[in-house]
Amino acid sequence: MISSARNHAHFILTLVFLCISLSLLEPVMGWILILVVCAAVMRGALYLELHKHAPSIRTLNLLALLSAIVLAYFSLQLGVLLGMINLLVLACSLKLMLLRSLKDYYQLVTCCGFLIGCGFIFHNSIGFSIFYLFLTLLLLLSLACNVSPSSTLNANFKRVAVMGAQALPITALLFIVLPQIGPLWQMPTSKSHQTGLAEQVSPGDIAQLSQSADLAFRVIFKDQIPAPQQRYWRALVMEQFDGKTWRVAPERKAIQNQYKRFNKEFDPALQGPYFSYTIIAEPTHQNWLYSIDIGIPDGPENANRIWQSHEYQLTSTTPLVSNYQYKLRSYTQTPLNQALFSVDRRINLQLPSQGNPKTQEWVKSLRSQYPDDQDLINAVLAYFSEQPFIYTLQPPLMQINSVDTFLFEQQQGFCSHYASAMAYVLRLAGIPARLVTGYQGGEMREGAFMSVYQYDAHAWIEALHSDKGWQRYDPTAVVAPNRVEFGLRAAIQEAGELIDSPFSLSRFSAIAWLNEFRMLLKDIDFMWTKWILGFDKNSQKDLIKSLIGELTPQKLALFGVSVIGIIIILLALFFLPSLRQKNQDTITKYYQKSEKLLQKLKIYRLPHQGPMDFAMSVESKLPNSLNQPFMQVTHVYMQHQYQKNSQQQKLRNKVLIKHKWSALKKAVKKQIKR
Amino acid sequence: MHPQLQDAIKQVSEQVIGKQQQIKLAFTCLLANGHLLIEDLPGMGKTTLSHALATVLGLDFSRIQFTSDLLPADMLGLNIFDSAKQSFEFHPGPIFNQLILADEINRASPKTQSALLEAMEEKQVSLDGETRALPTPFFVIGTQNPMHQSGTYPLPESQLDRFLMRIQLGYPDWQAEKKMLLGHDNTTLKSKPTVMSVSHFIEMQQQITQVNVSEPILDYILKLVTHSRETDGFPNPLSPRASKALLQASKAWAFLHGRDYVIPEDIQAVLPSVAEHRMRAALSDFNGQTSLSEKLLEAIDPLAA
Numbered sequence: 001m002i003s004s005a006r007n008h009a010h011f012i013l014t015l016v017f018l019c020i021s022l023s024l025l026e027p028v029m030g031w032i033l034i035l036v037v038c039a040a041v042m043r044g045a046l047y048l049e050l051h052k053h054a055p056s057i058r059t060l061n062l063l064a065l066l067s068a069i070v071l072a073y074f075s076l077q078l079g080v081l082l083g084m085i086n087l088l089v090l091a092c093s094l095k096l097m098l099l100r101s102l103k104d105y106y107q108l109v110t111c112c113g114f115l116i117g118c119g120f121i122f123h124n125s126i127g128f129s130i131f132y133l134f135l136t137l138l139l140l141l142s143l144a145c146n147v148s149p150s151s152t153l154n155a156n157f158k159r160v161a162v163m164g165a166q167a168l169p170i171t172a173l174l175f176i177v178l179p180q181i182g183p184l185w186q187m188p189t190s191k192s193h194q195t196g197l198a199e200q201v202s203p204g205d206i207a208q209l210s211q212s213a214d215l216a217f218r219v220i221f222k223d224q225i226p227a228p229q230q231r232y233w234r235a236l237v238m239e240q241f242d243g244k245t246w247r248v249a250p251e252r253k254a255i256q257n258q259y260k261r262f263n264k265e266f267d268p269a270l271q272g273p274y275f276s277y278t279i280i281a282e283p284t285h286q287n288w289l290y291s292i293d294i295g296i297p298d299g300p301e302n303a304n305r306i307w308q309s310h311e312y313q314l315t316s317t318t319p320l321v322s323n324y325q326y327k328l329r330s331y332t333q334t335p336l337n338q339a340l341f342s343v344d345r346r347i348n349l350q351l352p353s354q355g356n357p358k359t360q361e362w363v364k365s366l367r368s369q370y371p372d373d374q375d376l377i378n379a380v381l382a383y384f385s386e387q388p389f390i391y392t393l394q395p396p397l398m399q400i401n402s403v404d405t406f407l408f409e410q411q412q413g414f415c416s417h418y419a420s421a422m423a424y425v426l427r428l429a430g431i432p433a434r435l436v437t438g439y440q441g442g443e444m445r446e447g448a449f450m451s452v453y454q455y456d457a458h459a460w461i462e463a464l465h466s467d468k469g470w471q472r473y474d475p476t477a478v479v480a481p482n483r484v485e486f487g488l489r490a491a492i493q494e495a496g497e498l499i500d501s502p503f504s505l506s507r508f509s510a511i512a513w514l515n516e517f518r519m520l521l522k523d524i525d526f527m528w529t530k531w532i533l534g535f536d537k538n539s540q541k542d543l544i545k546s547l548i549g550e551l552t553p554q555k556l557a558l559f560g561v562s563v564i565g566i567i568i569i570l571l572a573l574f575f576l577p578s579l580r581q582k583n584q585d586t587i588t589k590y591y592q593k594s595e596k597l598l599q600k601l602k603i604y605r606l607p608h609q610g611p612m613d614f615a616m617s618v619e620s621k622l623p624n625s626l627n628q629p630f631m632q633v634t635h636v637y638m639q640h641q642y643q644k645n646s647q648q649q650k651l652r653n654k655v656l657i658k659h660k661w662s663a664l665k666k667a668v669k670k671q672i673k674r
Numbered sequence: 675m676h677p678q679l680q681d682a683i684k685q686v687s688e689q690v691i692g693k694q695q696q697i698k699l700a701f702t703c704l705l706a707n708g709h710l711l712i713e714d715l716p717g718m719g720k721t722t723l724s725h726a727l728a729t730v731l732g733l734d735f736s737r738i739q740f741t742s743d744l745l746p747a748d749m750l751g752l753n754i755f756d757s758a759k760q761s762f763e764f765h766p767g768p769i770f771n772q773l774i775l776a777d778e779i780n781r782a783s784p785k786t787q788s789a790l791l792e793a794m795e796e797k798q799v800s801l802d803g804e805t806r807a808l809p810t811p812f813f814v815i816g817t818q819n820p821m822h823q824s825g826t827y828p829l830p831e832s833q834l835d836r837f838l839m840r841i842q843l844g845y846p847d848w849q850a851e852k853k854m855l856l857g858h859d860n861t862t863l864k865s866k867p868t869v870m871s872v873s874h875f876i877e878m879q880q881q882i883t884q885v886n887v888s889e890p891i892l893d894y895i896l897k898l899v900t901h902s903r904e905t906d907g908f909p910n911p912l913s914p915r916a917s918k919a920l921l922q923a924s925k926a927w928a929f930l931h932g933r934d935y936v937i938p939e940d941i942q943a944v945l946p947s948v949a950e951h952r953m954r955a956a957l958s959d960f961n962g963q964t965s966l967s968e969k970l971l972e973a974i975d976p977l978a979a
Contacts, residue, residue: 591977608972610938642888643935 005049008153009146010099013108014043016138017096020115021089023131027082027122029074032090035067039096055097064094085118105146112139124322126528137164170567175535176543177563197235197437197457199286202245206416206437210393212454216439217281217290218526219450224275226292228441230332232460232472233290233452235438237311241427243352244402246420246435251347256309266308268294272333280534281324289314289326290438290452293472294334298327301538310339311434312470325534336462337469344464348432356424358404363428373431377463377473380425384418384478387411391480415483418475419459432464436472440483445519449526458483590657591637594630597668601626611638626671629664636660676932679705679878682730682869689726690719692850696841698930699947700727700815706926707879708838708919709794709814711779711951718843720817724775727815731875732868733772734809740782742825746789750799764801769793772809772872779816780826790814791833811876831910831952838919839944840951878929885925886935894938894976895920898945901973908953908966916952923948938976945971 021028021036045051067090075083092111098104116132116139137160144156198205217233238246259265276298279290289306291314297303306326307315316324370376390412398405403421406413413421419435426433440458442450460474476483531539548559595605603621605614615634619627636657639645645653675683679701686697700723703710712720721737728735738749751767768774769790776790793799794814798807816837819826834840846854895917903911912920924940931940946967953966 588977605977607975608942610942610976612937612939613942638937641890642886642937644886644888 005046005052007047007145007149008156009105009142009149010043011047012138012142012145013105013112014040014047014096016135016142017092017108017112017115019131019135020112020119021093023119023128024085024089024115024122027085028089029078029086031070032067032086032093036089036093036096039093042097043099054100057098060094060098063097067094081121085115085121088115088118102146109139109143124533126525126532129528129532137161140164173563173567176540177560179537179540179560197288199236200245200247201238201416201420201435201437201459206414206457206459209457210414210455214454215282216452216454216456217279218529219442219452220278220280220530221450222276222278225444225450226275226330226332230292231440231442232292232436232458232474233439233442234293234295234313234436235288235290236436237313237462238435238437239311239347240350241352241420241424241435243355246423249347249350251343252311255343259309260307266310266339268296268308268312268334268338270294270296270331270334272331274329274331276327276329278325278327280529281320281326283322283324284320287315287317287319289316289320289324291328292330292332293336294332295328295330298329302326302328310343312336312339323529323533325530325536325539335469336471337465337467339469341464341466344470345432348434348464349427349430351424351427356401356403358401358408359421359425360428362407363425367429373429373463373465376429376431377426380422381473381475381478384422384475389413389418389479391415391476391483415476416459418479419461422473422475423461426461426463434462436460436462440474445522445526451522451526586654587637587640587657590661591633594633594661594664597664598630600668601671611641623671626664626667629660629667632660633657633664676878676930678870678874679930685730685869686723686726690723690843691854692846693719693723693843696843697723698927699839699841699944702923702926702930702944703839703841703947704731704811704813704875705879705882705929706838706919706922707811708922709816709836711834711837711840712815712817712843713820713840713951714817714843715820718845720843721775721777723843724773724815724817728773728775730869731773732870732872733811733813735773735775736768736771737775737777738768739777740779740786742781742783742827744782744786746786749786750789750793750801753802764804764806766806769799770806770808772811772813774812774814776814776816778819780818780829782827784827787827787829787833790816791836794836811872811879834951835913835915837951838923839947841947882926882929884934885928887921887925888935890976891924891936891938891941892921894941894974895924897974898941898970902949902953902970905973907969910953912949912952916949920945920948942971942976 018036018040021033025033042051042054046054071083071086071090075086078086088111092108092115095104095108095111099108113136116135119128119132140160140163141153141157144160145153148156197209236248237252239249239252240247281289294312295314296308297306297314305317307317309315314328316326366376366379370379388411391414392412393414395406395413395417396410398410403424406417406421407425416435416437423433423435437457437459439452439456440460441456442452444450458476460472460476462470462472464470544556544559548555591611598604598618601622603618609617611634615627615631618630621627622630636653640650640653640657683694683697683701686700687694690697700710700712704727712723714720725735725737727733738744747767749767749769751765751770753762753764755761756763779787779790782790793808794812797810797812798805800806818829845851898920899912899914899917902908920941923944924936927940927944928934928936933940946965949970950965950967953970
């Protein structure tokens with residue numbers, strides 16, 4: 001049993017555990033966090049000697065039983081991943097209360113290391129990475145304090161820092177060189193993790209999203225950067241409308257599944273100029289990707305993991321559980337007229353069975369006035385621009401006949417209101433139309449990359465022309481032209497409707513240096529995402545390619561083997577001398593073994609004690625049956641170490657000391673049994 | 675232990691009661707052909723010890739009482755004009771003896787001190803352009819009072835260095851002092867027989883050079899001196915002369931114990947006497963402070979590879 005009083009190792013471990021648990025505030029349940037804090041306070045009190053006694057094992061067993069029952073009750077709701085993390089944190093907090101023996105301590109250290117790893121499931125921004133790195137160092141510091149409690153905290157910290165610094169180049173090398181294997185198990189997804197756009201849109205949904213300044217994705221353009229009016233990032237196409245909510249059409253899903261089953265991918269014929277870019281998407285736990293029309297995967301690597309569907313929408317084959325990087329080409333001038341017309345027509349003329357009588361009336365009159373489709377569309381857009389429509393994030397609620405209310409009474413709304421109403425109107429007029437959600441805009445960082453945020457979320461419509469195919473119309477652009485050209489902030493700046501968090505840096509974008517600072521942070525974050533989080537098989541290949549030229553399997557294998565070989569050789573050079581010395585001198589080894597045997601009987605040689613003195617002190621402490629063999633071992637050892645020995649003598653001594661040592665071993669075993 | 679030396683030690687022990695360890699160290703010093711410095715308060719038996727040593731080993735003995743007005747000539751001797759022969763004749767001073775007891779060496783003026791120390795180092799005396807060899811063996815046993823006593827000129831570090839060893843006698847224990855009071859008489863000193871001849875003693879010194887010093891032992895010595903040089907807390911690190919002295923003394927100690935090889939314990943036994951006076955700053959008082967040599971010994975594991 002070891003005491004916690006003034007025990008730096010225990011105290012640091014407690015701090016580390018507390019910090020990890022607090023960083024897992026979201027996934028870990030409140031009552032477990034309270035237990036964690038209790039355990040930490042308990043350890044703190046023991047450390048400061050405010051309190052002398054740890055709780056008894058019986059109390060803790062009872063507590064553990066109760067906690068297990070409560071956790072079991074909750075775990076059904078939590079799912080596997082969260083349940084397990086909660087269980088681990090709970091177990092650690094109980095262990096921390098129990099912490100008595102060295103074994104407990106090591107278990108807790110290991111678990112804390114694992115918990116730090118778990119932390120990366122929830123946070124992998126640069127800030128959290130540094131935080132977890134720091135915690136890992138603290139954990140090592142705790143281990144160092146445990147191993148050498150007598151050295152000062154400073155000396156221990158120095159040792160850990162030096163070792164950490166030494167490990168850094170090896171880490172970097174391994175990071176670059178080791179094969180980037182995908183996750184070995186599927187990350188369980190849970191609803192709470194889904195961010196960004198959803199597979200269904202009711203008017204008002206996107207307004208909520210626009211309050212969020214979270215990053216949606218980043219784009220690195222190869223050379224050409226599209227104008228703001230062109231930056232319509234398609235994500236999802238919604239083709240079913242029930243009078244209020246737009247959804248992805250079930251029929252469309254069925255068709256997609258069928259194509260997927262036969263592995264027949266939509267392959268649009270492309271023409272005209274194009275531009276290339278790389279997108280790094282933030283995790284959404286969904287499959288759909290972002291692209292500018294018509295986007296196709298650039299290169300076979302990307303084509304293999306991206307599925308192109310008939311509504312010109314890209315989906316990845318696996319959910320985006322972490323940052324996802326892919327390359328695209330966009331052919332902006334190719335018309336969207338290549339997919340299954342008949343199917344598109346059928347799906348996109350579907351109407352809700354009833355409601356919105358006023359709108360129906362209005363559309364009937366419009367249709368009779370404008371028999372041509374294009375004329376009708378223009379008339380609808382003109383209606384939006386002529387009537388006093390207001391672009392706002394907080395429109396009044398429109399429950400019954402929402403399109404009627406929106407078009408003729410309230411005349412205020414957000415992009416999804418305009419898009420939804422217009423698509424409905426066009427469908428009533430017999431023009432196939434659908435709602436597209438995605439993002440519009442993006443903040444360009446000079447010469448570097450574009451960031452697209454959640455508040456750039458947008459909805460627009462597409463109408464089907466018999467010759468030109470699907471054409472994009474954005475009623476929002478008619479009502480609030482600023483939205484498209486300068487972004488959301490410009491469009492509703494006066495209204496003061498954006499509820500930024502008080503700490504959001506974008507609130508202060510007017511102050512130049514703060515803005516500069518915000519941009520710098522963004523740059524750092526971008527580099528982190530691109531080079532650390534987004535470092536996958538392909539980036540690895542590119543990097544190695546740039547280092548050693550064209551890749552052949554042999555070259556690659558050679559490269560990997562040589563790097564690992566270099567590491568092994570360096571380690572060997574470091575460790576071999578001491579190893580060899582030990583190997584070479586059997587007699588010294590046996591003497592040391594004998595010392596270890598005596599340590600079992602709690603007899604230790606003082607660090608400055610010579611062999612003779614030690615043998616004398618052993619003689620005074622142990623019965624004859626034991627000190628006799630040890631004396632003999634000492635004699636052989638001394639003869640070997642300090643006298644002139646012939647070769648023959650050396651060999652004889654080697655045999656002799658083994659003999660004497662085994663005699664000592666027997667005697668020690670006997671003594672212990674007694 | 676070496677039988678003859680054991681007899682000798684036993685005999686000296688009869689004169690200086692209860693100081694077995696110091697006597698052994700004194701013999702070690704002489705066997706290693708070095709000079710000995712005994713440092714202690716007056717009346718602790720310094721003179722008795724040196725006298726006994728001389729007697730036992732059958733060495734010519736003379737004693738020079740150092741005072742502040744003692745001149746080099748008083749010690750070394752001088753040329754006196756012999757009117758009968760019409761020439762100068764050399765009258766050797768007390769230094770021309772095999773064992774010199776330089777009593778209260780730190781009471782003499784620096785000039786006289788350095789004359790003695792030069793003789794100790796060179797084993798010869800230069801007078802009026804003529805060099806005269808001192809007898810072999812030639813030992814100086816210097817005694818000195820602790821520094822803080824009045825009327826002393828402290829020996830500088832460079833001269834302390836000339837003494838192979840410095841020992842302290844210290845108060846005798848209860849039993850020993852009782853035994854001394856009960857009837858021991860200093861006058862019997864002269865009548866004690868010699869244990870060994872001078873030639874025999876020189877032969878032993880020869881044998882000591884044959885004592886085996888293994889690689890681990892050399893490493894141990896080097897680790898000790900290096901530690902004193904590289905660690906804070908040692909005002910005067912050990913010089914190469916000190917490491918040589920340490921080796922020599924430990925060989926003699928091993929021989930004294932009847933071994934023909936040195937073990938770490940030998941070094942540990944002689945190190946305080948060999949190294950302490952070299953590591954101390956000259957003026958600092960050694961009494962009442964923790965021993966630097968103990969600190970040094972505790973820092974090094976003799977068995978570490």
